[in-house]
Amino acid sequence: MKMRIPGRSFVVYYGRGPLPGIESYDIAILEPDGWTTPMHRQLKAAHVNTLAYLSAFEVPPWRFEQTGLLPGDLVHVGGQRWVKEPFGNWLARPDSPRWREYLERRVEFLYRQGWDGLFVDTLGDVEDEHLAGQAGWLVPAMADLVRHLRVRFPERPLVVNNGLFQLVPLIAPYIDGVCWEGDLTPDTLRQPWAQAVLEYLGRAHQEQGWVNFMLTHITGTALSVAQRLLRFSEDADRYGFLSYAAPTDYAAGIRLRDGRVVSAKPN
Numbered sequence: 151m152k153m154r155i156p157g158r159s160f161v162v163y164y165g166r167g168p169l170p171g172i173e174s175y176d177i178a179i180l181e182p183d184g185w186t187t188p189m190h191r192q193l194k195a196a197h198v199n200t201l202a203y204l205s206a207f208e209v210p211p212w213r214f215e216q217t218g219l220l221p222g223d224l225v226h227v228g229g230q231r232w233v234k235e236p237f238g239n240w241l242a243r244p245d246s247p248r249w250r251e252y253l254e255r256r257v258e259f260l261y262r263q264g265w266d267g268l269f270v271d272t273l274g275d276v277e278d279e280h281l282a283g284q285a286g287w288l289v290p291a292m293a294d295l296v297r298h299l300r301v302r303f304p305e306r307p308l309v310v311n312n313g314l315f316q317l318v319p320l321i322a323p324y325i326d327g328v329c330w331e332g333d334l335t336p337d338t339l340r341q342p343w344a345q346a347v348l349e350y351l352g353r354a355h356q357e358q359g360w361v362n363f364m365l366t367h368i369t370g371t372a373l374s375v376a377q378r379l380l381r382f383s384e385d386a387d388r389y390g391f392l393s394y395a396a397p398t399d400y401a402a403g404i405r406l407r408d409g410r411v412v413s414a415k416p417n
């Protein structure tokens with residue numbers, strides 16, 4: 151049974167809360183480490199559905215010891231530890247029991263804190279063209295990891311970010327929504343490959359009850375931003391997607407629903 155994710159608008163913010171304006175959105179995709187329990191409760195009191203960011207694949211080196219992983223739990227190609235650029239992150243093996251146990255503990259903690267569901271990111275890395283020819287086993291292994299999370303937490307919404315071409319068709323029975331993140335300009339969306347993605351996700355929305363999200367960045371002059379925002383919103387509506395256009399990186403601020411930008415305070 152698909153979980154319902156109520157709402158007609160969403161925002162993505164990975165900085166530290168609270169940030170004025172988030173409460174005006176129906177759905178907020180947030181980095182939970184940036185929110186204390188009182189902050190999160192205040193957001194919930196405003197009837198915002200909160201999806202906690204969870205990295206299913208990438209592990210920053212500074213977080214490695216926290217996870218309890220050993221070097222053998224990381225992805226190696228040609229005998230070398232794989233590094234995901236440009237961030238310098240390592241990749242955890244989706245089939246690693248230690249990684250799965252860590253993710254379970256993390257998700258249990260988040261749900262005890264009152265988060266509504268998960269926004270599972272970085273799993274789309276399995277479609278990296280440089281990995282595809284050298285570690286093709288990663289796609290089915292990641293699909294099994296998503297299945298594992300669904301079985302372990304069957305009553306919570308699970309939205310995945312990207313992985314549209316190989317992974318999403320394998321995990322269709324286990325997810326409640328898909329986010330398509332990228333440079334989603336009108337020219338991009340007119341490309342045959344993009345039309346195929348739109349058709350597939352649109353059909354899944356109708357048949358399986360998925361919520362489809364479009365996520366992009368839009369910057370530039372005030373006039374160009376306004377024009378691009380309008381086109382982006384119209385395209386998303388046309389294809390049945392919820393849309394959000396970030397004004398900068400996701401930790402630096404948000405764009406309000408009226409187009410204004412709210413910047414986060416420096417730490």
